[in-house]
Amino acid sequence: MNANAAAALAPKDFKSEVKPVWCPGCGDYSVLSSITKAFAKLALRVENVAVVSGIGCSSRIPAYTTCYGFHGVHGRALAVGTGLKLARPDLTVLVAGGDGDGYSIGGNHFMHACRRNVDLTYIVMDNRVYGMTKGQASPTTEPDWESSKLTPEGTGLREFHPLVIALASGANFIARAFSGDPNGTAEIIAEAIRTPGFSFVEILSPCVTFRPEQRLWKDKVHDAPVKPTSDPSQAARRILTDDGFNIGVLYVGHRKTYQPPIGKGAKQAADLEAGFAL
Amino acid sequence: MNANAAAALAPKDFKSEVKPVWCPGCGDYSVLSSITKAFAKLALRVENVAVVSGIGCSSRIPAYTTCYGFHGVHGRALAVGTGLKLARPDLTVLVAGGDGDGYSIGGNHFMHACRRNVDLTYIVMDNRVYGMTKGQASPTTEPDWESSKLTPEGTGLREFHPLVIALASGANFIARAFSGDPNGTAEIIAEAIRTPGFSFVEILSPCVTFRPEQRLWKDKVHDAPVKPTSDPSQAARRILTDDGFNIGVLYVGHRKTYQPPIGKGAKQAADLEAGFAL
Amino acid sequence: MTPQNPAPRASVSIVLAGSGGAGVMTAGNMLLEAAALAGYYALMTRSSGPQIRGGEAAAMVRIATGPVENMEDHFHVLAAIDWQNIHRFAAEIPLAATSLIVGDPDQGEAPAEFLKSGAPHAPVNLKKLAKSIPGGWPNMVALGLLAALVGLPEASVMKAVGKSLKKRPDSLAASLAGVRAGMAAAEALPARYPLLPAPDATSARWLITGNEAAGYGAIRGGVRFVAAYPITPGTELLEWMAPALAKVGGALVQAEDELASINMIIGASYGGVPSLTATSGPGLALMIESLGLATASETPVVVVDVQRVGPSTGIPTKSEQSDLNLALYGLHGDAPHLVLAPNSVSDCLFTTQWATHLAEATQAPAIVLSDQFLGQARAVVDRPADLAFAAERVTAPANAPDYKRYALTDSGVSPMAIPGTPGTAYTADGLEHGERGTPSSQATDHLAQLDKRRRKLDSVDYGSHWADVEGEGELAVVTFGSCTAPVREAFARARRDGFNARLVSMRLLSPAQPARLADALAGVKRVLVIEQTHSGQFYRYLRSEYDLPGSVSSYRRPGPLPMRPEEIVSQLEQWSKA
Amino acid sequence: MTPQNPAPRASVSIVLAGSGGAGVMTAGNMLLEAAALAGYYALMTRSSGPQIRGGEAAAMVRIATGPVENMEDHFHVLAAIDWQNIHRFAAEIPLAATSLIVGDPDQGEAPAEFLKSGAPHAPVNLKKLAKSIPGGWPNMVALGLLAALVGLPEASVMKAVGKSLKKRPDSLAASLAGVRAGMAAAEALPARYPLLPAPDATSARWLITGNEAAGYGAIRGGVRFVAAYPITPGTELLEWMAPALAKVGGALVQAEDELASINMIIGASYGGVPSLTATSGPGLALMIESLGLATASETPVVVVDVQRVGPSTGIPTKSEQSDLNLALYGLHGDAPHLVLAPNSVSDCLFTTQWATHLAEATQAPAIVLSDQFLGQARAVVDRPADLAFAAERVTAPANAPDYKRYALTDSGVSPMAIPGTPGTAYTADGLEHGERGTPSSQATDHLAQLDKRRRKLDSVDYGSHWADVEGEGELAVVTFGSCTAPVREAFARARRDGFNARLVSMRLLSPAQPARLADALAGVKRVLVIEQTHSGQFYRYLRSEYDLPGSVSSYRRPGPLPMRPEEIVSQLEQWSKA
């Protein structure tokens, strides 16, 4: 922080000195860049932003920003972010993490955060694997992926469809991005933060170590051929026929944000005693 | 059990002597009848059926049958049922419980059970309220229901859509039933049990104590105007435009059941030592 | 045996039972309120059968000239509107030969379980009496009868009925008539249990449950955010707080489960708002992982555990103290945190307020171990004193130079930067970390942070609040929580027989206070530890953390029945003579 | 100071370090295997930096003429392929002035952290030597060099390399050439650390990790169903079991979270199949509520907790014993269950097998407290004895007359009806219940079932397995788990100086065995409790459950560094002279 605290900040001002633990080539580096770009684009102040996460390679991201950060336990990032935003509606809250953190152990909070529609943005760096624990299948892993010793024949389980679940649960903004396109991703994140209510951005972010074949994602992704819709059933039809590599904003709704008034009570604590008095 | 153990069983043979804790008029009485009818219809043996539940009024159901039962903790019934079925594929496993148990605390297991597609049937007695804890909002409660002291202004949250989530997550059989029609419900439950894979039956089952207005559900429900489909996107369209009171089977898929071979290993434990020997 | 003729007494206990819909709770509450209005102290607990609604129920009311926070040895009067399944409560409703059983002969015989006490059974046609009044109800007749039996002034009863029916004025007249009919019917009964005159009201009184008191204590302590998931018997605490918080500018969120609720309050507290959740054993168990996060990230939170009977789902509607182990030891890794236990209904206010203050002061989680008895008992209490304890978190100023969130200070407490503060942004972490919060796996950092987190709790001055210490002598009873009141009453009774001992009721269970307890027990030759668990959790905890003087005995038993003075008196007798 | 000229030794410790991709783990594993093939015992542990991949790493290998299960006081040789961030390991790599540091001068200077030990730094151009071989790698050169320094026979090294490269025959020749080049380069080094000749192999040896041993023990004990969620350092146990179970007719399911995994195994076990999950602290914390369900519903399950450094996420890759409190006391309500701790790599097999047997015999959950050190250490061990312990659940026969699932038997154990059995269907319940399983809130049922569940654990004969008891004398050290091996080595060393004491390494931590420990400590005047925690969890547990004789001291310290014999010797010295 310098004296001229009100000067516009550049993306680099949102990037901390802490060296990421990520493998060279990991998609999450680009996601970090996209986030810092989005923050700069939105002219946010580092002190008014909180980045909240769970556990996983991707969940290490808060400390790599210069913002307030909370690196919690595995799977509970959305709950922490929800409490923070409800208690402090003045802050910009970004929740970020991995597909294991968000869709496996954290799946319930994901659904209910979509329903609750608190004004925060949730980013999942989806690499279809548990990177941090060295390569097990996640809910988004293809059922026939046989490279984990834990599921040597593949999981045999149908993939989890994050966008479908987000839509079905009531998220107000739904998009897919690709870490290989940091500028496009920054745009989408900025749009997500700008949109009131619960915004969900699924970012395809390759794990070069345990899913080296994901380096080829760059050849698979393509811009979504259509514009965002605010019609849930149209959105549903689009995602259901989606190839999984459509990039862009899919859905922008108009649901009312959930935010109980806080700090606005007219009474003093002692006024409550009337209820007990004889 | 009498000597003539192989004789066909009647519904009453599946009903135990234990007196339900339910309030007079509770919808769950009829669900119990439907279950016992379905068991009889399928000519099941009491000893080959296990009824598994969590905690809630509805979750008390196992002990009211004469089958094997497991009354576990709140929200984990599907996990118990999954483990039981995987370890004992020979059993018929019915998992049953409430909307709070299944969609709130148990929501993650619900999604993942749909994905996993183990051959069991899951019944939710949905009364859009927490009956057991005396009337708080559940995920299916209308956002403007103001009768709970915990959410005196209503929850303000969008309802959870169980059928949509089941479909989006990959359940292989999806139906809605109404406890007020025990015969129709018995048919649906029997069909659910007969269909391989994960079958989900959402049963509208009024809580006459905390949601007395649900007595009017009998006037609202109606048979679904269309036949079951095996096309997910058609099913999706139907549920999304659904009024919530369509009764019947909505979706019957053909996904492969998840069941690792058990009891079929060719080796003895000691054979594994070869891997350690020098 | 005919009950003795009545000498006025300082305390009377009454139970009104009946099937669901008979209105025993309504009548019980009116009786409680009438006693309060008449200037008495009183306490009401309730029991109901397994049915969700419509099952049998019993309202248990104790009225006394001084503060009462526990059940008496037996009830003086058992009145039943009908006897449907009331025998199931037999163990909860001890009677003496001098007690009186009042039942409606049209509703059948009184169950043998009660008659074997030797108490006479006086038939009163409650239903017929009620029917004789247009719109009359038997429970109102019973109310009048009970009020008359204990000598409550008619005016107080009528006022209580009026207050309760404020919103249903149409049924008021019939209710009052019912009460009067009951009072008249009492004349013919073979016994009475008149109370001594009510004491002069020296201070204001409240009618409050432990759950409400805890909720209010939290708000007084500064709590403004609550996230929670319903669970018996913690729900009422939340139900009281939801509208109360809205009034004072806070908010309560119903979470999807306990994992969410504990993490939501961690998030809110990280944001600078003192936060709380309430639950019971099963919910606390689910919160344990994240309580470790609160410890490691140094985020203050308060968790009120209104204990019920365990293990597992156990007996959700009854009381026990057996979550003690979980609260003290449940966290994985070495995770110092606060555990406190209120020891009376009104102490739920003090202890929760103090817990909030301590959590905020030490930036550590605090668990408040209430229980079903304290939480759900409704009592007439002296208005508790106003307390200075409030949330006072040490925060970092804007642009604090070289800010280190987890700086190794003397007290262990390091200023916490609240999001929004410029120049002090940091990342809170549950991974082991250095002073700045950056993850570290170095042994030196780990040890330094473990020491720091421990030091925080050890450098607070807990003053005299760590325990209530009473009495003198070479014997001492150490107890906590809802066992305290029956032990106190047992002491009072035993003292009349020359018994002399100290009583230590520990409010601060963790961190242990060895020097303070040693002080309190200086010169003691024998210690008896009393608790409501099966395995002696409190006794074992004391053994592990304290060097108790002399020979140490343990009296423990599990729930669901509350501790009663007589059972403790007999323990004291055995033990003090041993 | 120049290292002394070499006398052959019974044990040598070597560390090979380098940046990610340098292949130090491959070379380390080959060295371990070569030692094994040469007839030595050996142990390897590993460290890596915070990077997921590509960070610095170190393979730590101890080779000895007898069984070794712990690290030595210092390493004799530190060889580094490069020095990138290797200084971060300084605390884990103690050196002595008599040690040798080998580094590649082209990769920079050895860090001051190591040089300050006084050990000489011998430059070897590992990279250049490797480059001189087409397809050669510096790690193979280092392997040859280290093997030569400790005098491993060339044939064993070559065989180990061959075995490891079975699937990559193309790179074999270059690797062997590299090893030879390294051996040649060793000639010029200023020191050697030759081993004494390998002992005659009297029994078969295994090369195994503690995690694998635990997995195999579970399968030998009868486990056929596993559901789990990955977590460091428990994952490898699961990764070993997945294919192994498939071979023996079992199955492993990856669950969505730990709440699911514990409940899945409860379901499978209810179905009659012995079941297990493995996890670490954070996961165990999430399982606590449902472990209470296993207790109350009397469903046997085994949970292996491979402990890491806590609290919260802590230091996931390092060892500590601080989940002890959680394992012993974590359950809410009074919930008796088994807690066991293996005390060596190969004991992971015995203890997990025994735990499975005990869980099944008592129809209660068993927690096996392994730790990162035991779980991830790879050791050459004598093939463990075949054990009789297997799952033997008392089940109900078909059509058992008047079947009561929770019958109050003398032993507490009541026959469990397995679904599919006709005539014995019942509902298992986590609510308190009567003998038939029907929910009950009666005090008598609650007490009877609490007593029964406790009695089950107390009526098992744990025989001599409850602890390893060694030695004689008036002093005694009590310890458990992975502290045992360094304590044993410290004892051996101290004994040379006339020290004499008993060693009790407790394998069965709960239920407590007061009579057995009293026996083992009969005549003891002083007790020292040794453990790897910050707060003395084990010491406090012993205080709470046992009357330890004489004066009791505690030596504890947290992770992440493993206990070393010298640190314990110095504790023993202070203590035995105190």
Ligand SMILES: Cc1ncc(C[n+]2csc(CCOP(=O)(O)OP(=O)(O)O)c2C)c(N)n1
């Ligand atoms: C309660 C708990 N269970 C398990 C773990 C172990 N764990 C750490 S990260 C992780 C999965 C990470 O996968 P993902 O969220 O996809 O993140 P990635 O590493 O792929 O970015 C797991 C299982 C844990 N830390 N806590």
Ligand SMILES: Cc1ncc(C[n+]2csc(CCOP(=O)(O)OP(=O)(O)O)c2C)c(N)n1
């Ligand atoms: C871990 C845990 N949290 C909370 C509870 C309290 N609880 C018991 S049942 C229930 C909700 C029941 O609602 P639902 O599943 O809809 O069943 P219903 O009673 O309506 O049939 C709750 C919150 C509990 N038993 N355990």
Ligand code: SF4
């Ligand atoms: S393991 Fe995969 S996800 Fe983790 S840092 Fe490496 S490349 Fe990224």
Ligand code: SF4
């Ligand atoms: S409370 Fe509602 S759900 Fe529960 S038994 Fe009564 S009517 Fe049924």
Ligand SMILES: [Mg+2]
């Ligand atoms: Mg991932």
Ligand SMILES: [Mg+2]
């Ligand atoms: Mg419900």
